[in-house]
Amino acid sequence: MKILICISNVPDTTTKIKFTNNNTSFDKAGVQWIINPWDELALTRALDLKDAQQGIENVTVMNVGLIDADPTIRKALAIGADKAIRINAEPQDAYQVAFQLAEAIKKDAYDIILCGIESSDYNGASVGSMLAEMLNMPSVSAISFMNINAGKIELKREIDGGQESIEIDTPFVGIVQKGIAKDARIPNMRGIMMAKTKPLQVLEPLAVETLTTYESFGLPKPKAACKKISPDNVKELVHLLHNEAKLI
Amino acid sequence: MSVLVYTENWDGKFKKLSFELVSYAFEIAKKINTSVVCVSIGNVENEELNKLATYGASKVLNVVDDKLKNLDVNAYKEVIAQAVVKEAANVVVFAHNNYGKAIAPRVSVKLKAGLATAVLALPESVEPFKITKKAFTSNALANVIIKTPVKILTLLQNSYGVFENAVNGTVENFSPDLCNVCVKTNVKEVNKVTGKILLTDAEIVVSGGRGMKGPENWAGIEELASLLGAATACSRPVSDEGWRPHGEHTGQTGKIIAPNLYFALGISGAIQHLGGVSGSKCIVAINKDPDAPIFEAADYGIVGDVMKVLPEIIEAVKEIKAR
Numbered sequence: 001m002k003i004l005i006c007i008s009n010v011p012d013t014t015t016k017i018k019f020t021n022n023n024t025s026f027d028k029a030g031v032q033w034i035i036n037p038w039d040e041l042a043l044t045r046a047l048d049l050k051d052a053q054q055g056i057e058n059v060t061v062m063n064v065g066l067i068d069a070d071p072t073i074r075k076a077l078a079i080g081a082d083k084a085i086r087i088n089a090e091p092q093d094a095y096q097v098a099f100q101l102a103e104a105i106k107k108d109a110y111d112i113i114l115c116g117i118e119s120s121d122y123n124g125a126s127v128g129s130m131l132a133e134m135l136n137m138p139s140v141s142a143i144s145f146m147n148i149n150a151g152k153i154e155l156k157r158e159i160d161g162g163q164e165s166i167e168i169d170t171p172f173v174g175i176v177q178k179g180i181a182k183d184a185r186i187p188n189m190r191g192i193m194m195a196k197t198k199p200l201q202v203l204e205p206l207a208v209e210t211l212t213t214y215e216s217f218g219l220p221k222p223k224a225a226c227k228k229i230s231p232d233n234v235k236e237l238v239h240l241l242h243n244e245a246k247l248i
Numbered sequence: 249m250s251v252l253v254y255t256e257n258w259d260g261k262f263k264k265l266s267f268e269l270v271s272y273a274f275e276i277a278k279k280i281n282t283s284v285v286c287v288s289i290g291n292v293e294n295e296e297l298n299k300l301a302t303y304g305a306s307k308v309l310n311v312v313d314d315k316l317k318n319l320d321v322n323a324y325k326e327v328i329a330q331a332v333v334k335e336a337a338n339v340v341v342f343a344h345n346n347y348g349k350a351i352a353p354r355v356s357v358k359l360k361a362g363l364a365t366a367v368l369a370l371p372e373s374v375e376p377f378k379i380t381k382k383a384f385t386s387n388a389l390a391n392v393i394i395k396t397p398v399k400i401l402t403l404l405q406n407s408y409g410v411f412e413n414a415v416n417g418t419v420e421n422f423s424p425d426l427c428n429v430c431v432k433t434n435v436k437e438v439n440k441v442t443g444k445i446l447l448t449d450a451e452i453v454v455s456g457g458r459g460m461k462g463p464e465n466w467a468g469i470e471e472l473a474s475l476l477g478a479a480t481a482c483s484r485p486v487s488d489e490g491w492r493p494h495g496e497h498t499g500q501t502g503k504i505i506a507p508n509l510y511f512a513l514g515i516s517g518a519i520q521h522l523g524g525v526s527g528s529k530c531i532v533a534i535n536k537d538p539d540a541p542i543f544e545a546a547d548y549g550i551v552g553d554v555m556k557v558l559p560e561i562i563e564a565v566k567e568i569k570a571r
Binding site: 011013014017019026037038093094095098117118120121122123124125126127128129130132133134138139140141142144157158159160161162163164165166167168169172175178179182210211212213214215216217218219220223224226227228229230231234235237238239240241242245247248 | 258318320321322325344345346349350351352353354356357358360361362363364365366378381382383384385386387388389390391392393394395396402432433434435436437438439440441442444446448449452476488494495497500501502508509519520523526529530532533543544545546547548549550551552553556557560561564565567568
């Protein structure tokens, strides 16, 4: 069985977000880049299943990005992916990214394609389902558990107030969220050395239009200062919530 | 022309979220001189379907089909896509929840209709169609232009509000052609709690962090939550330690919530936590560290020991409720 994980290269989650060029592009100066947290959890689960010898021969990661994404892709190889493919295009919108991924995926036969539920930069939550539609494959979203049992895929998906247990045949696109794996793996020295010799294939993109344009960015309005209440007067807080905010 | 809304139901009932979507769609419909059509999938009584007219739905397409018993994203996509064509929809509105996030992108590809997800408000203009969405996990906003004739949106819960716009509504049975749709999602078992207020629905949320010191101290959080009709939540370290179930984790990688009132008890307010709760209308923070970042996001705060403050809050709430 072959698993593909689509990974996005995103700013570290503690990054102070700033914009440049008259608020039309994200300011990359001094930013640390990481594997999108949900994609990293998907990768972790795939590697755990491979280690548990559940019939997985190969774990490949795929990214749509320019050369500056390579360190993040190498990290995915360092924590255990066997192979990486980068499609050499600047991500512009979810449709364009999903299209590039779909065209590259069609060149090979993957049994399971995993995507994180959203990326922490543009919060699109779209690429996984778009990809499934382009590939004409079934998709399951909000997966918090995945196991392979005698070749059968067992999934759990989050619903309001609980979970559904699902069985599905391959190939399919799985869109995963928190819970799929506990902690992401940390690359060790051996992994980092091995990553340097693992294949990172670069594909040139195909021509495709975008359906949306990111015109500009802004920061949320700063909040009014916090109204501090003395710890000796807790009642005052409750009265404010009742009489001023009228929320309780 | 129309604005189409997918109104999901929960065991045959709509929620505040459904009415928020219809209220929102009604305003967009007004801007482009058309009306709102809802699509409802599954068994919902007519009386319940009629409620949508109160918020501005002129028509409800009622879809019942065995293939749609559980969410098979591909099958649901077919229903919505066919409804878009039938009603010549210009704009399609989904909730930015698990269903909306799963279905909307497939509809987008099928119809080659541009999609903007996690939108926060009405479009700034309709020609060009320009709308604001959440970006960088609530640390920024992005203004997106949708360039295609049909526009698809997913609206963040509790970002618009519920407004009554009573219209004359009709309910029409709609049978999309699902002959070629093969359901691949085989749901074996459903496990869900009923009767408990869901974190994502709750108007008030009481949330605890590491400052609560241990799972044995959660009785206070639960007591306050039950007094206020609130849901309980926690920060990431708390769920990682196993003090509370993962389903309660709110934050960037956990649940993203936007209640009217959020109590952060013993939560320092790391940027990842704020990413999941900053949509709250009002945040109350109790923390003994005056420099904790949670106070920058909070509307009301007490610098003090949560173990001492929480019982006093409970007493004061009891007094108010007893009045």
